[in-house]
Amino acid sequence: MTLDLRIPMGLMFTLVGIILVAFGIATKGNTELYARSLGINANLWWGLVLLIFGQAMFHLGRLGQKKMAKLPPEPVDESAPRRGH
Amino acid sequence: MKLTPVDWLIMVLYFVFVLGIGFALKRYMKTSKDFFQAGRALPAWICGLAFISANLGAQEVIGMGASGAKYGLETAHFYGIGAIPAMIFVGIFMMPFYYGSKARSVPEFLRLRFDEKTRALNACSFAVMTVFSSGISMYAMARLIQTLHVFDGLFHAMGRPPEDIFTFSIVLSAIIVLGYIFLGGLTSAIYNEVLQFFLIIAGFLPLVLLGLRNVGGWGGLKATLPVAYMHQWKGVMHSSTNPMGIEIFGLAMGLGFVLGSGYWCTDFLVIQTAMASKDMDSARKVPLIAAVPKMLFPFLVILPGLLAIALPTPHTVETVTRNADGSIVHNIQVVSAQVEQGKGIVPAKINPVTGQPMFTASGQPLLDYDMATPNMLLHYFPTGILGLGLTALLASFMSGMAGNVTAFNTVFTYDLYQSYIHKGASDRHYLAVGRWATVGGILFSIGTAYAVVSFNNIMDTLQLVFSVVNAPLFATFLLGMFWKRATGHGAFTGLIAGTGVALLHHGLTLPIEDRTGIHGGWIGVLHHYPSEMAQNFWGAIFAFSANFLVTVVVSLCTKPRPESELVGLVHSLTPKPPHHHLAWWQRPETLGIAVLIGAIALNIFFA
Numbered sequence: 001m002t003l004d005l006r007i008p009m010g011l012m013f014t015l016v017g018i019i020l021v022a023f024g025i026a027t028k029g030n031t032e033l034y035a036r037s038l039g040i041n042a043n044l045w046w047g048l049v050l051l052i053f054g055q056a057m058f059h060l061g062r063l064g065q066k067k068m069a070k071l072p073p074e075p076v077d078e079s080a081p082r083r084g085h
Numbered sequence: 086m087k088l089t090p091v092d093w094l095i096m097v098l099y100f101v102f103v104l105g106i107g108f109a110l111k112r113y114m115k116t117s118k119d120f121f122q123a124g125r126a127l128p129a130w131i132c133g134l135a136f137i138s139a140n141l142g143a144q145e146v147i148g149m150g151a152s153g154a155k156y157g158l159e160t161a162h163f164y165g166i167g168a169i170p171a172m173i174f175v176g177i178f179m180m181p182f183y184y185g186s187k188a189r190s191v192p193e194f195l196r197l198r199f200d201e202k203t204r205a206l207n208a209c210s211f212a213v214m215t216v217f218s219s220g221i222s223m224y225a226m227a228r229l230i231q232t233l234h235v236f237d238g239l240f241h242a243m244g245r246p247p248e249d250i251f252t253f254s255i256v257l258s259a260i261i262v263l264g265y266i267f268l269g270g271l272t273s274a275i276y277n278e279v280l281q282f283f284l285i286i287a288g289f290l291p292l293v294l295l296g297l298r299n300v301g302g303w304g305g306l307k308a309t310l311p312v313a314y315m316h317q318w319k320g321v322m323h324s325s326t327n328p329m330g331i332e333i334f335g336l337a338m339g340l341g342f343v344l345g346s347g348y349w350c351t352d353f354l355v356i357q358t359a360m361a362s363k364d365m366d367s368a369r370k371v372p373l374i375a376a377v378p379k380m381l382f383p384f385l386v387i388l389p390g391l392l393a394i395a396l397p398t399p400h401t402v403e404t405v406t407r408n409a410d411g412s413i414v415h416n417i418q419v420v421s422a423q424v425e426q427g428k429g430i431v432p433a434k435i436n437p438v439t440g441q442p443m444f445t446a447s448g449q450p451l452l453d454y455d456m457a458t459p460n461m462l463l464h465y466f467p468t469g470i471l472g473l474g475l476t477a478l479l480a481s482f483m484s485g486m487a488g489n490v491t492a493f494n495t496v497f498t499y500d501l502y503q504s505y506i507h508k509g510a511s512d513r514h515y516l517a518v519g520r521w522a523t524v525g526g527i528l529f530s531i532g533t534a535y536a537v538v539s540f541n542n543i544m545d546t547l548q549l550v551f552s553v554v555n556a557p558l559f560a561t562f563l564l565g566m567f568w569k570r571a572t573g574h575g576a577f578t579g580l581i582a583g584t585g586v587a588l589l590h591h592g593l594t595l596p597i598e599d600r601t602g603i604h605g606g607w608i609g610v611l612h613h614y615p616s617e618m619a620q621n622f623w624g625a626i627f628a629f630s631a632n633f634l635v636t637v638v639v640s641l642c643t644k645p646r647p648e649s650e651l652v653g654l655v656h657s658l659t660p661k662p663p664h665h666h667l668a669w670w671q672r673p674e675t676l677g678i679a680v681l682i683g684a685i686a687l688n689i690f691f692a
Contacts, residue, residue: 043469
């Protein structure tokens with residue numbers, strides 16, 4: 001198995017989330033900046049959503065990797081008859 | 086547009102990850118199978134998301150927003166009729182032959198099923214078209230970057246003339262796409278397509294949420310827009326009563342049966358992601374998994390267009406205020422004619438020579454619908470999340486480009502180089518050829534992008550070539566997979582006849598709003614269509630029928646192949662894929678039916 005995509009993807013969204021949340025906190029109360037997003041601190045809230053999504057992906061990926069490591073290597077022969085059915 | 090360091094940080098972060106994934110995958114690229122087919126080892130969900138993401142290029146994100154602004158909710162037919170049924174069909178019925186035949190590309194499947202010349206025809210036309218469409222994608226991206234002034238501040242700071250931005254955008258995107266495909270091949274392209282998929286959601290979902298909140302939710306949007314805009318099926322029985330100017334038969338047959346299936350069931354650009362999955366069950370599930378987000382995508386890509394039209398049009402306003410000391414202050418907010426003549430926040434088109442807004446014959450301003458979605462981003466996003474939105478937009482352009490490039494390098498290496506130029510070389514050699522074909526493909530795309538700039542009509546000409554070549558394709562695959570009597574001679578002549586009829590149809594008909602020339606009627610005008618789309622759909626129907634008939638007739642006159650050679654390639658001669666090892670709810674058929682029910686429910690809801 002190659003690289004599990006969920007790990008780099010989780011990392012990226014976590015970082016984007018952190019950047020947006022930090023910027024959102026720093027610009028809190030800046031009504032001029034958030035006038036276009038209807039007074040909502042879009043950076044803070046959407047940053048939080050992305051942060052949670054990124055963390056979920058990252059940990060799912062790690063979990064999957066651990067599971068893969070525990071499993072015995074899969075038989076390569078595809079023509080082998082399936083067992084149990 | 087003013088970008089701050091936060092916006093740049095997010096954009097740079099994305100590029101770092103895109104290239105980083107390519108570097109991380111480099112060590113897994115040992116054989117040509119790893120490079121061109123992702124080792125046939127990817128899980129179904131990744132391939133499924135890449136399956137729609139490969140199609141989620143610029144033409145999709147910008148074009149569907151534009152179409153939403155122009156035609157309203159009827160645009161969703163491109164999803165409900167034009168994509169979902171075809172995706173279910175390819176997953177349930179066609180994937181067993183693509184995946185099971187062990188063909189490495191769609192043209193190679195044609196060689197296994199028919200013969201060498203059919204493959205050569207398909208491989209050549211496909212290779213040329215992928216390079217062209219990747220070039221168009223590149224051109225569109227560079228133009229958009231210019232229009233939105235993304236790099237203007239950067240160029241100003243570096244003291245470079247703004248004319249160089251076009252070249253800079255093209256070179257930058259070319260280097261990034263080349264970098265990650267050269268390193269990690271199809272796996273890298275697929276991984277990045279999935280990344281782009283989530284990024285597009287991350288960038289566009291807040292846009293739709295903010296827009297809907299602003300106009301007062303779904304009800305508010307309905308109250309602002311004309312009735313026909315908000316119904317998918319209203320007036321579809323006759324071409325004069327719906328915004329697109331197409332009636333139900335042309336829509337269902339042309340878009341749903343011929344064009345939709347022709348794209349989703351035969352285009353190697355999307356099929357390659359399904360063929361990269363780890364086993365037959367996964368391969369069959371790939372298009373079905375893709376269909377689930379595809380059903381919901383209208384909300385993400387069409388709705389911004391509708392919202393852009395629904396917003397109030399900005400006008401020049403003059404406010405007079407009296408200061409405490411008694412002086413009178415005139416505050417004039419000037420809005421350019423381009424914006425004022427527009428509708429909502431969709432600006433009018435500007436005549437490049439006079440700099441004035443352009444008007445139609447009836448005095449209505451011509452609108453630049455392609456700006457609907459980008460303008461929505463600028464309208465609602467404060468700096469910070471604006472960087473995310475722009476990154477999503479750039480990601481969608483690159484996603485479309487990358488899919489074309491990997492499809493090109495596979496078809497070039499396996500179907501042209503290995504088959505006709507250099508047979509029987511080592512696997513290492515083909516791996517190297519594939520890498521260099523990637524470079525060549527990108528160089529040709531750059532050439533195309535510049536050709537589009539220099540020649541006025543080249544975009545229309547290319548669109549015409551695509552439609553003429555693609556329209557008849559589906560008949561060949563349908564007959565090949567489901568009629569064992571179809572022969573190679575039949576398929577070859579059928580394809581040529583279909584393309585010929587498509588060309589003839591185009592030369593003899595004209596959309597009502599156009600003059601004879603590149604839009605049709607260059608032989609003589611026999612028939613006027615109410616819209617360009619109607620002409621396009623009907624052209625596809627004629628091309629498909631011609632291909633179907635000619636293939637059948639020629640096949641019946643030529644010698645059939647022995648049935649023993651067609652096992653695994655034709656439906657009636659192939660044992661059904663075993664899936665009793667899967668519980669009923671895990672089977673592709675169950676997923677297919679669930680998707681179909683979901684699509685019908687959505688259509689009824691928005692009828």
